[in-house]
Amino acid sequence: MTVPPGRSRRRTASRLPVRVRLRPQSIRGRVTALVTLLATLLLIPSGVLAGLVAHQSVDGDGWPAARQEASIAATADRLGRLGKTFASQVPGVTLVQVVDADHHVIAASPMARGLPPLTETWPSPREPQLDVRTCAQPRVGCVNLSAQRVSAAPDSDVVYAGSPAPTGSITDAIDSIFVIQGLVLILLAVTMTWKVTGRTLRPVEAIRAELAAINVNDLSTRVPEPAGNDEIARLAHTINGTLSRLQNAKDQMVRALDHQRRFTADASHELRTPVAGLRAQLEEAQLHPDDTDLADLLRHSLRDVDRLQAIICDLLLLERLGEGSSRPRTRLDLAEVVRAEVSRRSDPLHVRLELAPDVTVEAVRTHIGRVLGNLMDNASRHARKSVTVTVRRAGDSAELIVDDDGDGIAAPERERIFQRFTRLDAARSRDKGGTGLGLAIARDLVQTHDGTITAEVSPDGGARFVVRLPPARDDPSQPHAEG
Numbered sequence: 001m002t003v004p005p006g007r008s009r010r011r012t013a014s015r016l017p018v019r020v021r022l023r024p025q026s027i028r029g030r031v032t033a034l035v036t037l038l039a040t041l042l043l044i045p046s047g048v049l050a051g052l053v054a055h056q057s058v059d060g061d062g063w064p065a066a067r068q069e070a071s072i073a074a075t076a077d078r079l080g081r082l083g084k085t086f087a088s089q090v091p092g093v094t095l096v097q098v099v100d101a102d103h104h105v106i107a108a109s110p111m112a113r114g115l116p117p118l119t120e121t122w123p124s125p126r127e128p129q130l131d132v133r134t135c136a137q138p139r140v141g142c143v144n145l146s147a148q149r150v151s152a153a154p155d156s157d158v159v160y161a162g163s164p165a166p167t168g169s170i171t172d173a174i175d176s177i178f179v180i181q182g183l184v185l186i187l188l189a190v191t192m193t194w195k196v197t198g199r200t201l202r203p204v205e206a207i208r209a210e211l212a213a214i215n216v217n218d219l220s221t222r223v224p225e226p227a228g229n230d231e232i233a234r235l236a237h238t239i240n241g242t243l244s245r246l247q248n249a250k251d252q253m254v255r256a257l258d259h260q261r262r263f264t265a266d267a268s269h270e271l272r273t274p275v276a277g278l279r280a281q282l283e284e285a286q287l288h289p290d291d292t293d294l295a296d297l298l299r300h301s302l303r304d305v306d307r308l309q310a311i312i313c314d315l316l317l318l319e320r321l322g323e324g325s326s327r328p329r330t331r332l333d334l335a336e337v338v339r340a341e342v343s344r345r346s347d348p349l350h351v352r353l354e355l356a357p358d359v360t361v362e363a364v365r366t367h368i369g370r371v372l373g374n375l376m377d378n379a380s381r382h383a384r385k386s387v388t389v390t391v392r393r394a395g396d397s398a399e400l401i402v403d404d405d406g407d408g409i410a411a412p413e414r415e416r417i418f419q420r421f422t423r424l425d426a427a428r429s430r431d432k433g434g435t436g437l438g439l440a441i442a443r444d445l446v447q448t449h450d451g452t453i454t455a456e457v458s459p460d461g462g463a464r465f466v467v468r469l470p471p472a473r474d475d476p477s478q479p480h481a482e483g
Contacts, residue, residue, distance in 0.1 A: 066146035
């Protein structure tokens with residue numbers, strides 16, 4: 001019988017061991033675990049080695065004294081000055097025996113009297129002195145002894161001198177001290193690492209929390225930048241720089257979308273009227289062909305087409321300016337630009353020129369010509385008798401001024417006049433032939449040249465439009481600060 005594939009896979013999966021994640025998930029935990037491991041690997045061998053040295057030091061403290069006492073007793077034995085009982089000459093050495101060649105105790109200190117030989121170790125003539133640790137005598141326990149021959153003769157006596165070895169409690173205390181010391185050092189290393197990494201990574205947590213709270217609708221928030229110039233401070237600085245660039249990109253996108261929506265709304269609003277008028281004329285001619293004056297129909301249709309073309313061209317120009325497209329600038333003499341533009345025009349009114357020489361700017365020639373043309377078109381439509389164009393220097397600006405002697409512009413309307421398709425009173429309506437975009441185009445063109453345009457009152461009481469542009473940098477008549 002075959003087993004369904006799904007069931008087989010489930011059984012196989014159930015037999016797989018479950019992996020337990022032992023690796024800490026946070027950087028703080030990982031660093032602390034690494035320091036704990038390193039401290040353990042370093043401190044445990046060091047503690048063991050120090051314990052061994054301490055054990056050897058404790059155990060070996062009695063050997064020099066034992067050797068000294070053995071040497072003194074051997075000298076006294078050679079000189080025949082030892083009795084059966086004698087006192088130790090070296091402090092701390094309490095067990096002293098003199099044993100003959102037959103392993104009989106012939107002399108001893110008070111604490112060793114009545115005891116059999118403390119050890120069976122017997123120094124040879126070739127190695128007359130030996131250190132030995134023995135636990136053969138239960139009455140005295142373990143003893144650290146120095147065994148020394150009295151002479152080189154084969155039947156020489158042997159002196160045993162020593163003292164009881166340290167008890168286990170002393171070595172246990174030493175071991176306990178090193179164990180506790182090692183544990184305290186490891187715990188201290190873990191605690192300090194945990195606190196230091198926590199304090200070090202605290203700005204990272206603040207940055208994470210701030211980033212989590214930021215959304216695409218509001219990119220003005222910035223993450224906190226800690227003091228100093230370490231990696232975290234540079235990370236925070238980089239994040240804030242990225243947020244600034246994202247905010248700028250978002251603002252540009254919003255402006256572009258607003259510009260596109262405004263373009264679409266303007267186009268649909270302003271093209272509807274001339275298209276509807278043209279369609280009405282053509283439908284009327286189609287319904288009544290015999291009553292239609294073909295020449296008059298063509299004249300009116302071409303006029304509407306010209307108006308449509310003018311509106312479309314102006315809207316497209318505004319769209320290109322809104323997209324930020326730029327063209328190379330050249331050094332221009334404003335007086336020469338005005339003379340050339342006025343000479344190409346056929347204005348019905350008198351145009352008076354007041355042009356100061358050597359007023360130069362860095363600009364796009366066609367753009368400045370378009371600004372002047374739009375201002376003069378506006379002035380010609382609303383002037384009574386004359387239009388005046390002035391070029392002059394005023395402070396740190398180059399000024400291009402267009403005056404008319406018409407009805408002027410009311411003060412509340414002097415800013416609104418630069419908006420697209422603005423309708424004022426009948427005297428300055430675009431029904432006189434304008435598209436309603438000339439002043440808006442002039443303002444955008446001037447702003448792309450880092451200049452300003454304002455509406456004021458002319459000396460004749462009409463409208464005055466003042467264009468202020470920064471002069472050319474290399475203009476010898478205008479000093480400029482570097483920077």
